[in-house]
Amino acid sequence: MARIELRLAHSYKADPRQDSDYALLPLAMSFDDGGAYALLGPSGCGKTTMLNLISGLLRPSQGTVSFDGRDVTALSPQARNIAQVFQFPVIYDTMTVAENLAFPLKNRGLPAERIRQRVGRIAEMLELSGQLQQRAANLAADAKQKISLGRGLVREDVSAVLFDEPLTVIDPHLKWQLRRKLKQIHQELKLTLIYVTHDQVEALTFAEQTVVMSQGRAVQTGSADALFERPQHRFVGLFIGSPGMNFLPGRRAGEGIEVAGQGLALPPGPALPERFTLGVRPEYVELRGEAGPGALRATVRRVQDIGTFWLIGASVGEGGSEQLLKLRLPAGARPPAPGEAVWLQVLGPHTCFYGENEELLR
Numbered sequence: 001m002a003r004i005e006l007r008l009a010h011s012y013k014a015d016p017r018q019d020s021d022y023a024l025l026p027l028a029m030s031f032d033d034g035g036a037y038a039l040l041g042p043s044g045c046g047k048t049t050m051l052n053l054i055s056g057l058l059r060p061s062q063g064t065v066s067f068d069g070r071d072v073t074a075l076s077p078q079a080r081n082i083a084q085v086f087q088f089p090v091i092y093d094t095m096t097v098a099e100n101l102a103f104p105l106k107n108r109g110l111p112a113e114r115i116r117q118r119v120g121r122i123a124e125m126l127e128l129s130g131q132l133q134q135r136a137a138n139l140a141a142d143a144k145q146k147i148s149l150g151r152g153l154v155r156e157d158v159s160a161v162l163f164d165e166p167l168t169v170i171d172p173h174l175k176w177q178l179r180r181k182l183k184q185i186h187q188e189l190k191l192t193l194i195y196v197t198h199d200q201v202e203a204l205t206f207a208e209q210t211v212v213m214s215q216g217r218a219v220q221t222g223s224a225d226a227l228f229e230r231p232q233h234r235f236v237g238l239f240i241g242s243p244g245m246n247f248l249p250g251r252r253a254g255e256g257i258e259v260a261g262q263g264l265a266l267p268p269g270p271a272l273p274e275r276f277t278l279g280v281r282p283e284y285v286e287l288r289g290e291a292g293p294g295a296l297r298a299t300v301r302r303v304q305d306i307g308t309f310w311l312i313g314a315s316v317g318e319g320g321s322e323q324l325l326k327l328r329l330p331a332g333a334r335p336p337a338p339g340e341a342v343w344l345q346v347l348g349p350h351t352c353f354y355g356e357n358e359e360l361l362r
Protein backbone atom coordinates (compact mmCIF):
# COMPACT_ATOMS: atom_id res chain seq x y z
CA MET A 1 0.00 0.00 0.00
CA ALA A 2 1.08 3.56 -0.48
CA ARG A 3 0.35 7.19 0.24
CA ILE A 4 -0.75 8.63 -3.10
CA GLU A 5 -0.01 12.23 -4.00
CA LEU A 6 -1.33 14.13 -6.99
CA ARG A 7 0.13 17.44 -8.13
CA LEU A 8 -1.25 17.78 -11.58
CA ALA A 9 -3.78 19.02 -14.12
CA HIS A 10 -5.21 17.18 -17.08
CA SER A 11 -6.63 18.27 -20.39
CA TYR A 12 -7.63 15.94 -23.21
CA LYS A 13 -6.93 18.89 -25.56
CA ALA A 14 -3.47 19.47 -27.02
CA ASP A 15 -3.47 23.22 -26.36
CA PRO A 16 -5.72 24.06 -23.36
CA ARG A 17 -6.37 27.80 -23.03
CA GLN A 18 -9.25 28.22 -20.60
CA ASP A 19 -10.62 26.44 -17.52
CA SER A 20 -13.29 24.62 -19.56
CA ASP A 21 -10.52 22.97 -21.66
CA TYR A 22 -9.42 21.00 -18.59
CA ALA A 23 -10.97 17.73 -17.36
CA LEU A 24 -9.04 18.38 -14.11
CA LEU A 25 -7.87 21.86 -13.16
CA PRO A 26 -4.52 22.19 -11.33
CA LEU A 27 -4.78 20.42 -7.97
CA ALA A 28 -2.64 19.16 -5.12
CA MET A 29 -4.11 16.39 -3.00
CA SER A 30 -3.19 13.17 -1.27
CA PHE A 31 -4.76 9.85 -0.28
CA ASP A 32 -3.47 8.32 2.95
CA ASP A 33 -2.22 4.78 3.14
CA GLY A 34 -5.06 2.42 4.10
CA GLY A 35 -7.84 5.03 3.77
CA ALA A 36 -11.29 4.53 2.21
CA TYR A 37 -12.06 7.38 -0.19
CA ALA A 38 -14.91 8.24 -2.53
CA LEU A 39 -14.71 10.57 -5.51
CA LEU A 40 -18.21 12.04 -5.75
CA GLY A 41 -19.73 14.39 -8.29
CA PRO A 42 -22.08 14.70 -11.26
CA SER A 43 -21.41 13.24 -14.68
CA GLY A 44 -18.43 14.86 -16.45
CA CYS A 45 -16.85 16.46 -13.34
CA GLY A 46 -13.60 14.51 -13.78
CA LYS A 47 -13.94 11.49 -11.44
CA THR A 48 -12.91 8.81 -13.92
CA THR A 49 -10.11 11.02 -15.20
CA MET A 50 -8.72 11.30 -11.66
CA LEU A 51 -9.02 7.53 -11.12
CA ASN A 52 -7.26 6.77 -14.41
CA LEU A 53 -4.45 9.20 -13.53
CA ILE A 54 -3.95 7.38 -10.22
CA SER A 55 -3.96 3.95 -11.86
CA GLY A 56 -1.69 4.94 -14.74
CA LEU A 57 -4.24 4.20 -17.47
CA LEU A 58 -3.85 7.92 -18.23
CA ARG A 59 -0.78 10.19 -18.02
CA PRO A 60 -1.38 13.75 -16.78
CA SER A 61 -0.85 16.51 -19.33
CA GLN A 62 0.87 18.47 -16.53
CA GLY A 63 2.44 17.47 -13.22
CA THR A 64 3.13 14.28 -11.32
CA VAL A 65 1.68 11.29 -9.47
CA SER A 66 3.76 9.93 -6.57
CA PHE A 67 3.39 6.84 -4.41
CA ASP A 68 5.19 7.10 -1.05
CA GLY A 69 7.22 10.02 -2.39
CA ARG A 70 8.35 8.11 -5.51
CA ASP A 71 7.41 9.66 -8.86
CA VAL A 72 5.35 7.01 -10.72
CA THR A 73 3.98 9.33 -13.44
CA ALA A 74 5.58 7.35 -16.26
CA LEU A 75 4.70 3.90 -14.85
CA SER A 76 1.95 1.54 -16.12
CA PRO A 77 -0.87 0.27 -13.83
CA GLN A 78 1.02 -3.05 -13.46
CA ALA A 79 4.22 -1.29 -12.44
CA ARG A 80 2.24 0.89 -10.00
CA ASN A 81 0.75 -2.27 -8.53
CA ILE A 82 -2.85 -1.06 -8.78
CA ALA A 83 -5.99 -3.22 -8.86
CA GLN A 84 -9.00 -1.74 -10.64
CA VAL A 85 -12.68 -2.76 -10.64
CA PHE A 86 -14.85 -1.35 -13.42
CA GLN A 87 -18.58 -0.75 -13.90
CA PHE A 88 -19.10 -4.05 -15.68
CA PRO A 89 -17.74 -7.48 -14.70
CA VAL A 90 -14.31 -8.36 -16.09
CA ILE A 91 -13.97 -12.09 -15.47
CA TYR A 92 -13.06 -15.29 -17.30
CA ASP A 93 -16.29 -17.10 -18.16
CA THR A 94 -14.61 -20.45 -18.77
CA MET A 95 -13.03 -20.53 -15.29
CA THR A 96 -14.74 -21.38 -12.00
CA VAL A 97 -15.35 -18.68 -9.40
CA ALA A 98 -12.37 -19.96 -7.37
CA GLU A 99 -10.08 -19.89 -10.42
CA ASN A 100 -11.17 -16.35 -11.22
CA LEU A 101 -10.41 -15.17 -7.70
CA ALA A 102 -7.08 -17.02 -7.67
CA PHE A 103 -5.95 -15.61 -11.02
CA PRO A 104 -4.24 -12.38 -9.79
CA LEU A 105 -2.43 -14.39 -7.09
CA LYS A 106 -1.27 -17.17 -9.46
CA ASN A 107 0.09 -14.47 -11.74
CA ARG A 108 2.28 -13.23 -8.86
CA GLY A 109 3.49 -16.80 -8.20
CA LEU A 110 2.03 -17.20 -4.69
CA PRO A 111 2.19 -20.73 -3.17
CA ALA A 112 -0.95 -22.84 -3.70
CA GLU A 113 -1.84 -23.06 -0.01
CA ARG A 114 -1.59 -19.28 0.47
CA ILE A 115 -3.81 -18.80 -2.61
CA ARG A 116 -6.38 -21.26 -1.27
CA GLN A 117 -6.55 -19.45 2.07
CA ARG A 118 -6.85 -15.98 0.59
CA VAL A 119 -9.45 -17.02 -2.01
CA GLY A 120 -11.44 -18.70 0.78
CA ARG A 121 -11.33 -15.54 2.90
CA ILE A 122 -12.35 -13.17 0.11
CA ALA A 123 -15.13 -15.54 -1.06
CA GLU A 124 -16.46 -15.69 2.48
CA MET A 125 -16.46 -11.90 2.81
CA LEU A 126 -18.38 -11.52 -0.44
CA GLU A 127 -20.68 -14.48 0.29
CA LEU A 128 -19.41 -16.44 -2.69
CA SER A 129 -18.23 -19.50 -0.69
CA GLY A 130 -21.10 -21.68 -1.90
CA GLN A 131 -20.34 -20.92 -5.55
CA LEU A 132 -16.57 -21.38 -5.63
CA GLN A 133 -16.65 -24.47 -7.86
CA GLN A 134 -19.29 -23.12 -10.28
CA ARG A 135 -18.35 -21.94 -13.72
CA ALA A 136 -18.52 -18.12 -13.82
CA ALA A 137 -20.37 -18.17 -17.17
CA ASN A 138 -23.52 -19.56 -15.55
CA LEU A 139 -23.84 -16.89 -12.89
CA ALA A 140 -26.14 -13.83 -12.77
CA ALA A 141 -24.73 -10.31 -13.39
CA ASP A 142 -24.71 -9.60 -9.63
CA ALA A 143 -22.55 -12.61 -8.82
CA LYS A 144 -20.21 -11.87 -11.73
CA GLN A 145 -19.63 -8.36 -10.45
CA LYS A 146 -18.96 -9.77 -6.96
CA ILE A 147 -16.22 -11.88 -8.57
CA SER A 148 -14.77 -8.70 -10.12
CA LEU A 149 -14.83 -7.06 -6.70
CA GLY A 150 -13.15 -10.15 -5.22
CA ARG A 151 -10.43 -10.12 -7.89
CA GLY A 152 -9.77 -6.48 -7.04
CA LEU A 153 -9.49 -7.21 -3.33
CA VAL A 154 -7.70 -10.55 -3.36
CA ARG A 155 -4.10 -9.29 -3.48
CA GLU A 156 -2.61 -8.12 -0.21
CA ASP A 157 0.33 -6.29 -1.78
CA VAL A 158 -1.45 -3.70 -3.96
CA SER A 159 -0.74 0.04 -3.71
CA ALA A 160 -4.50 0.70 -3.89
CA VAL A 161 -7.75 -0.78 -5.20
CA LEU A 162 -9.71 1.57 -7.46
CA PHE A 163 -13.44 1.16 -8.09
CA ASP A 164 -15.24 2.95 -10.92
CA GLU A 165 -19.01 2.92 -10.20
CA PRO A 166 -18.74 -0.81 -9.34
CA LEU A 167 -22.35 -1.30 -8.21
CA THR A 168 -24.03 -0.04 -11.42
CA VAL A 169 -25.14 -3.54 -12.52
CA ILE A 170 -26.15 -4.64 -9.03
CA ASP A 171 -29.79 -5.03 -8.04
CA PRO A 172 -30.95 -2.14 -5.75
CA HIS A 173 -31.53 -4.30 -2.65
CA LEU A 174 -28.19 -6.06 -3.02
CA LYS A 175 -26.48 -2.74 -3.65
CA TRP A 176 -27.21 -1.65 -0.13
CA GLN A 177 -25.77 -4.89 1.29
CA LEU A 178 -22.66 -4.76 -0.85
CA ARG A 179 -21.95 -1.15 0.06
CA ARG A 180 -21.92 -2.08 3.73
CA LYS A 181 -19.92 -5.19 2.94
CA LEU A 182 -17.24 -3.14 1.18
CA LYS A 183 -16.97 -0.89 4.21
CA GLN A 184 -16.56 -3.95 6.44
CA ILE A 185 -13.99 -5.44 4.07
CA HIS A 186 -12.05 -2.20 4.21
CA GLN A 187 -11.98 -2.34 7.99
CA GLU A 188 -10.73 -5.93 7.90
CA LEU A 189 -8.24 -5.77 5.04
CA LYS A 190 -6.99 -2.19 5.58
CA LEU A 191 -6.34 -1.70 1.87
CA THR A 192 -6.33 1.79 0.33
CA LEU A 193 -9.66 1.97 -1.52
CA ILE A 194 -10.73 4.76 -3.89
CA TYR A 195 -14.29 4.57 -5.09
CA VAL A 196 -15.88 6.65 -7.87
CA THR A 197 -19.61 7.33 -7.74
CA HIS A 198 -22.17 10.01 -8.55
CA ASP A 199 -24.44 8.70 -5.74
CA GLN A 200 -24.03 10.59 -2.44
CA VAL A 201 -25.48 7.77 -0.32
CA GLU A 202 -23.06 5.30 -1.86
CA ALA A 203 -20.11 7.63 -1.26
CA LEU A 204 -21.00 8.67 2.26
CA THR A 205 -21.80 5.17 3.55
CA PHE A 206 -18.64 3.68 2.11
CA ALA A 207 -15.93 6.28 2.54
CA GLU A 208 -14.09 7.77 5.52
CA GLN A 209 -13.25 10.75 3.33
CA THR A 210 -15.27 11.91 0.34
CA VAL A 211 -13.78 14.15 -2.34
CA VAL A 212 -16.61 16.24 -3.81
CA MET A 213 -15.88 17.26 -7.38
CA SER A 214 -17.43 19.84 -9.68
CA GLN A 215 -16.31 20.90 -13.15
CA GLY A 216 -12.77 19.59 -12.90
CA ARG A 217 -12.21 20.82 -9.33
CA ALA A 218 -12.01 18.91 -6.05
CA VAL A 219 -14.06 21.44 -4.08
CA GLN A 220 -13.97 19.77 -0.65
CA THR A 221 -12.60 16.60 0.94
CA GLY A 222 -14.13 15.57 4.23
CA SER A 223 -16.12 13.12 6.33
CA ALA A 224 -19.87 12.75 5.76
CA ASP A 225 -20.38 14.87 8.86
CA ALA A 226 -18.07 17.70 7.76
CA LEU A 227 -19.61 17.83 4.28
CA PHE A 228 -23.09 18.03 5.78
CA GLU A 229 -22.38 20.41 8.64
CA ARG A 230 -19.85 22.78 7.05
CA PRO A 231 -19.92 22.77 3.28
CA GLN A 232 -16.90 24.85 2.26
CA HIS A 233 -18.36 25.53 -1.17
CA ARG A 234 -21.94 26.22 -2.22
CA PHE A 235 -21.78 23.27 -4.63
CA VAL A 236 -21.22 20.89 -1.67
CA GLY A 237 -24.18 22.41 0.18
CA LEU A 238 -26.42 21.79 -2.80
CA PHE A 239 -25.07 18.41 -3.92
CA ILE A 240 -24.97 16.76 -0.47
CA GLY A 241 -28.28 16.43 1.37
CA SER A 242 -31.82 15.83 0.25
CA PRO A 243 -32.96 18.40 -0.56
CA GLY A 244 -29.77 20.48 -0.64
CA MET A 245 -28.93 23.60 1.35
CA ASN A 246 -31.03 26.78 1.06
CA PHE A 247 -29.17 29.87 -0.10
CA LEU A 248 -30.41 33.42 0.45
CA PRO A 249 -28.77 36.69 -0.59
CA GLY A 250 -27.69 38.93 2.28
CA ARG A 251 -25.99 42.24 3.03
CA ARG A 252 -24.88 44.19 6.04
CA ALA A 253 -27.47 46.73 7.12
CA GLY A 254 -26.99 49.15 10.03
CA GLU A 255 -26.43 47.25 13.27
CA GLY A 256 -27.58 43.95 11.76
CA ILE A 257 -27.95 42.19 8.43
CA GLU A 258 -30.63 42.02 5.76
CA VAL A 259 -31.49 38.62 4.29
CA ALA A 260 -34.01 38.17 1.49
CA GLY A 261 -35.00 41.81 2.08
CA GLN A 262 -35.74 41.36 5.84
CA GLY A 263 -33.76 42.64 8.81
CA LEU A 264 -32.06 40.11 11.12
CA ALA A 265 -29.72 40.37 14.10
CA LEU A 266 -25.98 40.41 13.46
CA PRO A 267 -24.76 36.80 13.80
CA PRO A 268 -21.94 36.28 16.32
CA GLY A 269 -18.37 35.94 15.05
CA PRO A 270 -16.11 37.95 12.75
CA ALA A 271 -17.62 40.68 10.59
CA LEU A 272 -19.38 39.70 7.39
CA PRO A 273 -18.50 41.43 4.11
CA GLU A 274 -20.85 44.02 2.60
CA ARG A 275 -22.60 41.32 0.54
CA PHE A 276 -22.78 37.58 1.22
CA THR A 277 -24.98 34.51 0.83
CA LEU A 278 -26.55 32.82 3.84
CA GLY A 279 -26.73 29.01 3.66
CA VAL A 280 -28.93 26.88 5.91
CA ARG A 281 -29.91 23.24 5.51
CA PRO A 282 -33.63 22.29 5.44
CA GLU A 283 -33.00 20.20 8.58
CA TYR A 284 -31.91 23.32 10.51
CA VAL A 285 -34.62 25.79 9.48
CA GLU A 286 -36.90 26.04 12.50
CA LEU A 287 -40.60 26.80 12.28
CA ARG A 288 -41.61 29.44 14.83
CA GLY A 289 -44.95 30.82 15.87
CA GLU A 290 -43.65 34.35 16.42
CA ALA A 291 -41.05 36.90 15.32
CA GLY A 292 -37.47 36.68 16.60
CA PRO A 293 -34.07 38.27 15.87
CA GLY A 294 -32.98 35.34 13.64
CA ALA A 295 -36.30 34.57 11.95
CA LEU A 296 -37.73 35.49 8.54
CA ARG A 297 -41.41 36.09 7.82
CA ALA A 298 -42.62 33.55 5.26
CA THR A 299 -45.72 32.10 3.64
CA VAL A 300 -46.15 28.33 3.35
CA ARG A 301 -46.51 27.31 -0.31
CA ARG A 302 -46.09 23.52 -0.36
CA VAL A 303 -46.46 20.71 2.15
CA GLN A 304 -45.27 17.26 1.06
CA ASP A 305 -45.46 14.03 3.04
CA ILE A 306 -42.21 12.20 2.25
CA GLY A 307 -42.98 9.33 4.66
CA THR A 308 -40.11 9.74 7.12
CA PHE A 309 -40.47 13.55 7.22
CA TRP A 310 -42.55 16.51 6.02
CA LEU A 311 -40.99 18.69 3.34
CA ILE A 312 -42.26 22.25 3.57
CA GLY A 313 -41.68 24.94 0.93
CA ALA A 314 -42.22 28.50 2.17
CA SER A 315 -41.61 31.76 0.31
CA VAL A 316 -39.68 34.67 1.75
CA GLY A 317 -39.33 38.11 0.16
CA GLU A 318 -41.88 39.79 -2.03
CA GLY A 319 -42.75 40.37 -5.66
CA GLY A 320 -39.89 39.63 -8.04
CA SER A 321 -37.44 38.77 -5.24
CA GLU A 322 -39.60 36.02 -3.72
CA GLN A 323 -37.58 32.88 -2.87
CA LEU A 324 -38.60 29.42 -1.81
CA LEU A 325 -37.01 28.11 1.37
CA LYS A 326 -37.21 24.38 2.15
CA LEU A 327 -37.45 22.90 5.62
CA ARG A 328 -37.83 19.39 6.98
CA LEU A 329 -40.13 18.58 9.87
CA PRO A 330 -40.14 15.22 11.70
CA ALA A 331 -42.89 12.78 10.62
CA GLY A 332 -44.64 13.17 13.99
CA ALA A 333 -44.84 16.99 13.82
CA ARG A 334 -48.02 18.89 12.87
CA PRO A 335 -47.23 20.55 9.53
CA PRO A 336 -48.46 24.08 8.72
CA ALA A 337 -51.08 24.50 6.00
CA PRO A 338 -50.42 26.05 2.56
CA GLY A 339 -51.10 29.78 2.72
CA GLU A 340 -50.26 30.01 6.45
CA ALA A 341 -47.99 32.88 7.57
CA VAL A 342 -45.03 31.56 9.60
CA TRP A 343 -41.64 32.62 11.00
CA LEU A 344 -38.59 30.64 9.96
CA GLN A 345 -35.51 30.69 12.16
CA VAL A 346 -32.56 30.77 9.77
CA LEU A 347 -29.83 32.01 12.12
CA GLY A 348 -28.29 29.43 14.43
CA PRO A 349 -25.13 27.40 15.09
CA HIS A 350 -25.52 25.48 11.80
CA THR A 351 -25.91 28.54 9.57
CA CYS A 352 -23.10 29.08 7.04
CA PHE A 353 -22.04 32.21 5.14
CA TYR A 354 -20.57 32.33 1.66
CA GLY A 355 -18.83 34.81 -0.62
CA GLU A 356 -19.33 34.14 -4.31
CA ASN A 357 -19.00 30.38 -3.81
CA GLU A 358 -16.57 29.68 -0.99
CA GLU A 359 -17.50 29.59 2.68
CA LEU A 360 -16.42 32.72 4.56
CA LEU A 361 -14.02 31.71 7.30
CA ARG A 362 -15.52 32.82 10.58
Ligand SMILES: Nc1ncnc2c1ncn2[C@@H]1O[C@H](COP(=O)(O)OP(=O)(O)OP(=O)(O)O)[C@@H](O)[C@H]1O
Residues within 6 Å of the ligand: 012, 022, 023, 041, 042, 043, 044, 045, 046, 047, 048, 049, 050, 198
Ligand atom coordinates in the same frame (compact mmCIF):
# COMPACT_ATOMS: atom_id res chain seq x y z
N1 LIG B 1 -10.99 10.26 -23.72
C1 LIG B 1 -11.48 11.49 -23.63
N2 LIG B 1 -11.27 12.40 -24.63
C2 LIG B 1 -11.74 13.65 -24.54
N3 LIG B 1 -12.46 14.13 -23.51
C3 LIG B 1 -12.72 13.28 -22.49
C4 LIG B 1 -12.25 11.93 -22.51
N4 LIG B 1 -12.66 11.32 -21.36
C5 LIG B 1 -13.35 12.26 -20.66
N5 LIG B 1 -13.38 13.42 -21.34
C6 LIG B 1 -14.02 14.69 -20.88
O1 LIG B 1 -13.41 15.05 -19.64
C7 LIG B 1 -14.37 15.53 -18.70
C8 LIG B 1 -14.36 14.68 -17.44
O2 LIG B 1 -14.77 13.36 -17.78
P1 LIG B 1 -14.76 12.14 -16.76
O3 LIG B 1 -15.15 10.91 -17.51
O4 LIG B 1 -13.49 12.13 -16.01
O5 LIG B 1 -15.94 12.57 -15.79
P2 LIG B 1 -16.78 11.68 -14.75
O6 LIG B 1 -17.01 12.57 -13.59
O7 LIG B 1 -16.10 10.39 -14.52
O8 LIG B 1 -18.14 11.47 -15.54
P3 LIG B 1 -19.07 10.14 -15.62
O9 LIG B 1 -19.68 9.98 -14.27
O10 LIG B 1 -20.05 10.51 -16.67
O11 LIG B 1 -18.15 9.02 -16.02
C9 LIG B 1 -15.72 15.52 -19.43
O12 LIG B 1 -15.94 16.79 -19.97
C10 LIG B 1 -15.50 14.51 -20.55
O13 LIG B 1 -16.30 14.80 -21.66
